[in-house]
Amino acid sequence: GFGNNSMSLLAGIMVLCTIFSVMPEAAGEIVGAGNEGLTFIWVPQLFAQIPGGQFFMGLFFLALVFAAWSSLVAMIELAVRILIDLGLTRKRAIIAVGSTGFLLGIPSALRLGIFQNQDWVWGVGLMLSGFFFAFAVLRYGVTKWREKFINTSDSDVRIGRWWDWAMRLVAVEAVVLTVWFLIQAGGDNFWSAETWTLFSPYNVGSVLIQFGVVLLGLLALNRWMANRIMALQDGGGAD
Incomplete structure (x- = not known):
């Protein structure tokens, strides 16, 4: 929600500003270290320079966990x-999702x-x-969605018509930001072969190729999943 995102943004600004002010000579290395470098290399060095740093560093990483x-x-x-909607029991669904996530995470755990x-x-x-969420809401009907799923009888707060326009803005914003971000990441070598490899760490081609594979897979499964869920609902439940 708004509160969570706001606090995340403020926390990020505070950490970066503090590190740059305490260790200005290392600004270039910090920026180039990436997310994992900032978190596990430079943040501990920051805590090492403040009173009670060991204690607060423990709290920081506990909160991160x-x-x-x-x-x-x-x-x-x-x-x-x-x-579950496709007919699996909750136990089997949890095992399937947990096992798949574990297996897919092994390569990332083994290679930085x-x-x-x-x-x-x-x-x-x-x-x-x-963007996909905003698109789904737009296809369903923004006002209809707001009245059916947000402004329910159990809701403590009623959302006005401004939300309808906000959802339209989110869809446009997502497209603009994604395209701008990828163009900026590609730089002057956007059409070079190095930009279109699959597993280069920071690579526009890698993003588009993996997005394409996942989207094609989901589109291929979409009709089957929808028919399966509707059949189960008509039949009165899971197998």
């Missing part, structure tokens, strides 16, 4: 819910380059997922 776990639970639950690639590709993918 809880943040990761809470996000992971939400992601697993979404996939589990889809498999793969981890950086996946962090880059699916970090950009967050903007794409925002």
Whole structure:
């Protein structure tokens, strides 16, 4: 929500500004270290320079663990819910999602380059997922969605018509930001062969190729999944 995103943005600004002010001579190295370098190399060095740094560093990484776990639970639950709708029991769905996630995560755990690639590709993918959500709402009907799923009888807050225009803006914003981000990342060598390899850590081609593979797979499964869910609903439940 708004509060979570706002606090995440403020925390990021505070950490970066603090590191740059305490260690200005290392600004270039910090910027080039990436997410994992900033988190696991430079943040500990920052805490080492403040009183009680060991204690606060422990709290920082404990909070990071809880943040990761809470996000992971939400992601697993979404996939589990889809498999349940397709007819699996909850236990089997959890095992399937957990096992798949574990297996897909092994390459990233073993090789930093793969981890950086996946962090880059699916970090950009967050903007794409925002677009798909906004697109689904637009196709369904923005006002209809708002009245049916948000302004329910159990809701403590009623959302006005401004939300309808906000969703339209989100769709446009997601497209503009994604295209701009990829063009900026490609730089002057956008059409070179190096830009269009599959697993280079920070690579426009890698993003587009992996997006394309996943989208084609989802489109191929979409009709079957929809028919399966509708058949189960008409039949009165899962197998």
